[in-house]
């Protein structure tokens with residue numbers, strides 16, 4: 103097992119670092135300090151060549167010239183908070199909105215905009231990089247200060263484990279982080295050979311601004327039915343893409359499998375496990391002007407080229423009683439974990 107820390111580039115006068123974690127099975131991941139971003143998920147093919155399963159860009163600036171939040175750490179609160187407004191401890195809180203009057207993915211000063219401090223850790227069977235930051239309410243506008251650690255671990259079972267830990271200060275606050283990783287397990291710029299299965303019998307009804315209405319709808323007899331593996335490209339064409347929140351079956355805060363993405367040609371698959379009650383599926387089905395992923399060798403990204411699978415608590419939970427508890431009381435530490443397990447047939 104190996105850990106390599108390198109300079110990535112200078113961005114806005116800050117030194118951006120890249121940390122690579124390698125296991126003993128030929129799998130490696132790398133992360134950038136900017137945005138605590140997951141940069142590469144490299145797996146070997148049968149000829150020993152490395153294939154990157156996630157989308158990435160050549161430079162930090164490319165991550166901020168579009169709204170994709172490509173493979174970045176999202177927080178304090180993933181998804182949309184309606185009108186950026188909520189009540190906490192009897193007090194009305196108004197955040198700065200950053201999308202149609204709503205606050206999306208922690209706003210314009212959330213986790214993904216920070217350059218994180220780095221430490222690394224080597225165990226017998228795993229290697230880790232730990233990103234840490236002290237986020238005051240003055241930085242991102244959420245109430246209360248927060249100490250955050252985001253720990254990426256790669257082990258010899260080909261699992262990438264991301265552990266988000268937040269410690270609040272003297273005020274209560276919100277905590278609902280996620281990893282906004284975009285996957286394409288094939289060599290093609292589309293999802294035609296991908297199948298998706300989600301342990302979900304319900305999804306959220308959304309309004310025209312993609313804000314949950316409060317209703318949960320049954321997936322049965324709809325394009326949202328991924329209870330058995332469904333070809334992703336044909337589901338996307340039936341539904342005009344997905345930008346939806348699936349409710350994970352069986353209320354539980356224990357880590358359990360929530361979805362499997364598999365690719366026919368290579369036999370690669372990723373199983374996602376999470377301790378939260380939702381998986382947001384975003385298929386990037388709109389045109390993304392100016393977006394060029396490294397894997398496309400200079401060509402523009404195709405609509406539905408990749409799928410973001412974002413495990414989190416249901417969006418706008420703070421404004422919907424039955425969506426889950428994202429409140430972090432004062433002087434409290436809370437963790438969430440997402441695990442991505444790679445397998446190959």
Ligand SMILES: OC[C@H]1O[C@H](O[C@H]2[C@H](O)[C@@H](O)[C@H](O)O[C@@H]2CO)[C@H](O)[C@@H](O)[C@@H]1O
Pocket residue numbers: 168169170171181207312345346382384388412
């Ligand atoms: O600008 C890129 C896209 O930004 C939004 O997409 C977000 C989506 O709505 C969220 O549910 C998901 O978690 O993250 C996506 C990236 O931020 C816009 O809704 C979409 O139209 C844009 O193409």
